[in-house]
Amino acid sequence: MNAALDVQGLTTRFATRGDAVTAVNDVSFTVQKGRILGLVGESGSGKSVTGFSIMGLIDAPGEVAAGKVMVDGQDLRALSDEDMRKMRGNRVAMVFQDPMMTLNPVLRVGDQMAMAVRVHRKMSKAAALKEAQRALETVGIPSPEERLRAYPHQLSGGMRQRVAIAMALLHRPSVIIADEATTALDVSIQGQILAEVRDLADQTGAAIVWITHDLGVVSSLADDICVMYAGRIVERGTAQQVIDHPRHPYTQGLLDSIPALHEPGKHLPQIPGSTPQLSRLPQGCPFRPRCPRATEICATVPPADTKDGQTVLCHHPLE
Amino acid sequence: MTDPILKIENVSKRFTRWPGMAERLVGKITGGGKPVTVHALSDVTLHVSQGEVLGIVGESGCGKSTLGRVVAGIYAPSDGSVTLKGDPIVREHGNRIDKLTTQVQMIHQDPFASLNPRMKVGETLAEGPRYHRIIPSGKVREGMRELLEKVGLEGAYADRLPHQFSGGQRQRVAIARALAMKPEVLVLDEAVASLDVSIQAQVLNLFMDLRRDLGLTALFISHDLSVVRHVCDRVAIMYLGRLVELAPADELYADPKHPYTAALFASVPTVGTGKRKFEAIKGEIPSPINPPPGCAFHPRCPLAGPRCRVEAPRLTGAGPARTVACHLNDGGVDTKAETAA
Numbered sequence: 201m202n203a204a205l206d207v208q209g210l211t212t213r214f215a216t217r218g219d220a221v222t223a224v225n226d227v228s229f230t231v232q233k234g235r236i237l238g239l240v241g242e243s244g245s246g247k248s249v250t251g252f253s254i255m256g257l258i259d260a261p262g263e264v265a266a267g268k269v270m271v272d273g274q275d276l277r278a279l280s281d282e283d284m285r286k287m288r289g290n291r292v293a294m295v296f297q298d299p300m301m302t303l304n305p306v307l308r309v310g311d312q313m314a315m316a317v318r319v320h321r322k323m324s325k326a327a328a329l330k331e332a333q334r335a336l337e338t339v340g341i342p343s344p345e346e347r348l349r350a351y352p353h354q355l356s357g358g359m360r361q362r363v364a365i366a367m368a369l370l371h372r373p374s375v376i377i378a379d380e381a382t383t384a385l386d387v388s389i390q391g392q393i394l395a396e397v398r399d400l401a402d403q404t405g406a407a408i409v410w411i412t413h414d415l416g417v418v419s420s421l422a423d424d425i426c427v428m429y430a431g432r433i434v435e436r437g438t439a440q441q442v443i444d445h446p447r448h449p450y451t452q453g454l455l456d457s458i459p460a461l462h463e464p465g466k467h468l469p470q471i472p473g474s475t476p477q478l479s480r481l482p483q484g485c486p487f488r489p490r491c492p493r494a495t496e497i498c499a500t501v502p503p504a505d506t507k508d509g510q511t512v513l514c515h516h517p518l519e
Numbered sequence: 520m521t522d523p524i525l526k527i528e529n530v531s532k533r534f535t536r537w538p539g540m541a542e543r544l545v546g547k548i549t550g551g552g553k554p555v556t557v558h559a560l561s562d563v564t565l566h567v568s569q570g571e572v573l574g575i576v577g578e579s580g581c582g583k584s585t586l587g588r589v590v591a592g593i594y595a596p597s598d599g600s601v602t603l604k605g606d607p608i609v610r611e612h613g614n615r616i617d618k619l620t621t622q623v624q625m626i627h628q629d630p631f632a633s634l635n636p637r638m639k640v641g642e643t644l645a646e647g648p649r650y651h652r653i654i655p656s657g658k659v660r661e662g663m664r665e666l667l668e669k670v671g672l673e674g675a676y677a678d679r680l681p682h683q684f685s686g687g688q689r690q691r692v693a694i695a696r697a698l699a700m701k702p703e704v705l706v707l708d709e710a711v712a713s714l715d716v717s718i719q720a721q722v723l724n725l726f727m728d729l730r731r732d733l734g735l736t737a738l739f740i741s742h743d744l745s746v747v748r749h750v751c752d753r754v755a756i757m758y759l760g761r762l763v764e765l766a767p768a769d770e771l772y773a774d775p776k777h778p779y780t781a782a783l784f785a786s787v788p789t790v791g792t793g794k795r796k797f798e799a800i801k802g803e804i805p806s807p808i809n810p811p812p813g814c815a816f817h818p819r820c821p822l823a824g825p826r827c828r829v830e831a832p833r834l835t836g837a838g839p840a841r842t843v844a845c846h847l848n849d850g851g852v853d854t855k856a857e858t859a860a
């Protein structure tokens with residue numbers, strides 16, 4: 201099969217005040233060309249750190265301690281810093297929640313996009329501007345020629361995020377990591393961007409990792425879903441499997457607490473407790489203190505990865 | 520329905536905004552950079568009954584928070600009035616705004632920003648009631664513990680600092696602080712927006728319990744349509760500072776009348792409804808500085824006709840308890856001349 205992105209055993213640690221926390225713990229997944237993988241989980245579950253680790257953006261006190269990140273068959277972790285820099289923004293690109301992490305506030309949109317093109321490819325400025333304009337068209341920006349002359353602050357939030365996505369697309373990357381890229385936007389604008397992202401994966405064959413805590417978004421956008429809890433992927437399957445037949449009690453709990461699925465005014469089922477502190481994870485299954493299905497074995501033995509179609513990290517998965 | 524206790528009558532709010540540094544620099548080159556007037560609210564009328572929860576929904580910048588702040592007495596309206604049981608909420612002395620009541624309390628989106636990081640939460644909670652003498656001073660400490668228990672926290676948490684709480688717990692503290700003032704009306708502005716679904720469920724359950732136990736009246740501002748449906752009795756849909764539709768929640772969700780409401784519902788990605796596709800609303804949100812003429816929604820409306828470009832629709836009845844501002848509900852979208860011809 202044609203995996204654009206293949207992550208195996210990715211483990212990232214942070215050394216904070218003596219004790220190390222494992223923010224990403226033995227994470228594995230693959231994304232085929234043109235597919236969208238949704239990475240979901242509560243705040244602090246390790247979604248962003250997974251994205252940063254793939255991009256080679258982890259700095260001290262953090263460290264990618266183990267694992268492989270293969271893009272088009274090439275192991276990014278084996279690359280020199282210099283080669284990795286060339287890879288970023290070229291074969292692999294990232295879109296952040298705040299588009300201003302990508303955009304330079306004092307440069308016109310066209311100028312900065314043309315510069316980004318010419319970092320990786322030799323061409324005239326005029327040709328680079330044409331490329332930039334095409335990228336803006338792809339993400340549905342109306343009158344793109346005019347927008348090229350605008351400064352970022354002259355664009356609306358939704359428009360800025362689309363420019364940031366267009367920047368990520370400039371080199372037709374094989375892999376795009378989007379971290380809460382539409383979370384700050386209005387539902388209407390979010391809807392437009394999601395529709396464009398879907399088209400984009402279909403048309404350019406880019407493999408996309410869509411990081412979000414919004415289950416509504418992943419269930420309508422993603423082909424496959426990975427659910428993270430305390431640094432691990434606890435459930436993985438096609439979007440349909442995971443949404444319609446969750447097997448991990450945590451996934452079930454997340455889906456149950458969505459108001460849309462309940463009669464108005466009725467109490468919502470809630471997952472008791474709150475997300476665990478990584479430095480103080482319980483023995484056995486990290487979800488045990490909040491889990492309605494827990495038994496004795498859960499307190500002592502960490503559940504193992506079943507590694508079949510729909511993976512569940514649980515001793516007592518739902519049927 | 521009982522008599523409304525909160526009356527928002529023909530409220531408008533305008534802001535005159537001076538351009539920022541960057542805008543002024545660009546303005547020097549392009550010849551802009553003059554002060555601009557933002558019409559954040561235009562002629563909004565809403566009546567809220569005792570014990571009712573009214574949802575306020577709309578895209579970013581449509582004026583939801585401004586409406587909440589006017590109701591909470593943080594802003595004075597430019598025109599119109601807001602009264603609680605017949606008494607105005609603010610009095611204006613030139614540039615000064617006097618809040619005349621503590622009976623409307625507002626809860627903001629970010630629970631961390633609204634709590635003093637260096638103050639024990641018990642102190643934060645006691646501040647308002649002590650100052651306004653809402654609780655006898657000998658009973659404050661005990662009262663605060665009771666309050667914390669009421670929002671599902673332990674009384675002993677009164678001695679903790681905000682950073683020792685999780686996001687959901689901090690939002691409970693923010694709710695407790697508002698309740699400490701024994702308000703008649705709560706304004707919740709995106710109160711659960713920053714929380715994970717699991718934690719959001721806890722806070723929504725708490726809100727529904729308090730509402731039942733205390734008979735709270737509330738404005739519930741949110742851009743999350745499924746949350747609004749879950750907790751609100753009636754829903755007001757706003758677009759560019761105006762009320763465009765008002766209806767009981769069940770009727771609105773079953774049958775949205777305004778094309779904007781319908782489009783908003785269709786654009787939300789939802790889980791588990793079997794709907795794997797959603798439709799995006801076309802076009803950007805227009806600016807409240809230069810609202811489009813006629814119906815402000817017409818550049819994005821799939822049903823717009825010639826009349827929509829020239830004439831602003833009025834709010835008209837669309838059933839016993841519903842109103843909608845759309846020409847389709849008021850004679851059609853063709854211009855009078857065309858209809859005649």
Ligand SMILES: Nc1ncnc2c1ncn2[C@@H]1O[C@H](COP(=O)(O)OP(=O)(O)OP(=O)(O)O)[C@@H](O)[C@H]1O
Nearest residue numbers: 214216223242243244245246247248249250413478
């Ligand atoms: N630079 C850092 N130093 C120490 N710990 C860190 C650092 N960055 C992240 N962490 C820890 O790693 C864990 C995972 O964080 P991460 O940002 O990946 O969560 P997330 O799933 O993206 O959450 P959110 O939904 O809030 O963005 C957290 O416990 C966090 O505290």
Ligand SMILES: Nc1ncnc2c1ncn2[C@@H]1O[C@H](COP(=O)(O)OP(=O)(O)OP(=O)(O)O)[C@@H](O)[C@H]1O
Nearest residue numbers: 534536557559578579580581582583584585586807
């Ligand atoms: N203090 C202010 N000074 C100038 N303009 C303001 C002020 N407060 C709000 N506005 C403007 O009024 C309009 C309505 O803003 P408001 O914050 O009420 O929107 P909102 O519906 O709450 O949006 P969001 O969903 O983004 O919170 C916006 O155009 C905003 O820029």
Ligand code: SF4
Nearest residue numbers: 485488491498514515
């Ligand atoms: S392993 Fe046990 S505690 Fe963990 S999720 Fe499964 S049933 Fe619950």
Ligand code: SF4
Nearest residue numbers: 814817820827845846
């Ligand atoms: S008045 Fe016209 S443009 Fe406005 S919502 Fe109705 S049909 Fe659409």
Ligand SMILES: [Mg+2]
Nearest residue numbers: 247248249379
């Ligand atoms: Mg994150």
Ligand SMILES: [Mg+2]
Nearest residue numbers: 583584585708
């Ligand atoms: Mg607001």
